[in-house]
Amino acid sequence: MENGPPPPSRQREGGRPSLKRGEGDFRSVGQAGTSGRPLEVGEGTYLMDTQMFGESDFGGVYFIEDKRRTLIETGTSRVYGNVLEALDQLRVDHATVENVVVTHIHLDHAGGAGFLMDRFPKARLYVHERGLPHLASPQRLLESASRALGASFQDYGTLKPIPEERMVALKGGEVLDLGGRELEFVSTPGHARHHLAVLDRSSRAIFTGDAAGIYFPRDRRLIPTTPFPEFDLPDAVRAMETMARLNPRVLLYTHFGPRKDALRALRDQQVEYERWDRRARETRRAMGLEEAAAAVYDEWYADVEAFPRPFVERTIATNLRGFYRFYERTGADAA
Numbered sequence: 001m002e003n004g005p006p007p008p009s010r011q012r013e014g015g016r017p018s019l020k021r022g023e024g025d026f027r028s029v030g031q032a033g034t035s036g037r038p039l040e041v042g043e044g045t046y047l048m049d050t051q052m053f054g055e056s057d058f059g060g061v062y063f064i065e066d067k068r069r070t071l072i073e074t075g076t077s078r079v080y081g082n083v084l085e086a087l088d089q090l091r092v093d094h095a096t097v098e099n100v101v102v103t104h105i106h107l108d109h110a111g112g113a114g115f116l117m118d119r120f121p122k123a124r125l126y127v128h129e130r131g132l133p134h135l136a137s138p139q140r141l142l143e144s145a146s147r148a149l150g151a152s153f154q155d156y157g158t159l160k161p162i163p164e165e166r167m168v169a170l171k172g173g174e175v176l177d178l179g180g181r182e183l184e185f186v187s188t189p190g191h192a193r194h195h196l197a198v199l200d201r202s203s204r205a206i207f208t209g210d211a212a213g214i215y216f217p218r219d220r221r222l223i224p225t226t227p228f229p230e231f232d233l234p235d236a237v238r239a240m241e242t243m244a245r246l247n248p249r250v251l252l253y254t255h256f257g258p259r260k261d262a263l264r265a266l267r268d269q270q271v272e273y274e275r276w277d278r279r280a281r282e283t284r285r286a287m288g289l290e291e292a293a294a295a296v297y298d299e300w301y302a303d304v305e306a307f308p309r310p311f312v313e314r315t316i317a318t319n320l321r322g323f324y325r326f327y328e329r330t331g332a333d334a335a
């Protein structure tokens with residue numbers, strides 16, 4: 001027997017209702033949000049709100065309590081302290097974390113990885129083989145992110161190099177055994193070429209990273225995530241079909257939290273991507289980027305309450321730029 005602390009689910013303090021055991025059920029974040037505390041969203045699966053970009057219920061990191069303790073995603077380097085604090089709240093000894101998985105290497109998913117790996121001496125980091133070299137030597141990735149993000153780059157922080165021998169390169173199809181459950185890596189390019197979704201085979205939950213777009217739980221709204229420079233529309237739609245074929249019971253979005261009607265969410269998001277494609281082709285010809293973001297906000301997202309207008313508009317502008325770049329790269333909008 002190991003002498004580590006008992007599972008956090010038994011140590012939780014009062015005030016938070018327990019999940020019903022044995023049903024493999026999942027809890028939604030709902031109107032109230034996570035209230036800044038780690039939330040057990042499924043048996044042994046905790047959602048930690050990193051408060052990324054100063055917003056609640058936008059940037060998530062998942063912790064899985066199992067024989068081999070596992071973190072999925074890391075948040076940016078600016079918020080890795082919040083991840084450590086959330087582990088403290090769960091009474092998880094940092095040294096006992098064995099696996100860190102990142103769905104892809106964008107800074108809001110993997111930026112904190114190098115800093116967290118310093119605190120997790122036993123851990124190995126799992127990343128797509130195309131992403132691994134950039135986490136070992138981040139300079140080029142940081143330059144590319146700075147070009148892609150412009151003024152908001154500073155909110156994303158930085159990357160700390162991770163020694164290659166502490167990382168495991170994946171292609172998709174591999175299985176990671178946590179002791180009580182198995183995680184399967186699923187190749188899901190589109191948002192980025194090196195994107196992996198992660199299927200929990202026992203609960204049939206999918207950690208979607210950015211492959212299923214973004215979900216605002218408090219508004220129950222879907223919004224694509226289609227960033228410059230690698231976004232590819234047909235690949236992104238195929239990735240959602242790939243995940244649907246796995247027949248998930250719940251999607252665990254990095255942005256943000258669980259959504260239980262998984263197949264419907266995937267189908268609806270595909271419709272969103274197609275609608276955005278049509279609108280992006282129009283705005284690209286008709287107006288500048290900022291004007292286009294404001295127009296799309298007014299048309300489709302003015303009722304969003306969970307996030308302030310400038311924040312949502314920045315997301316919209318990032319998405320439109322990704323579509324425009326996709327058209328340039330593929331000649332998809334050549335008239």
Ligand SMILES: [Zn+2]
Nearest residue numbers: 104106191210
């Ligand atoms: Zn991303």
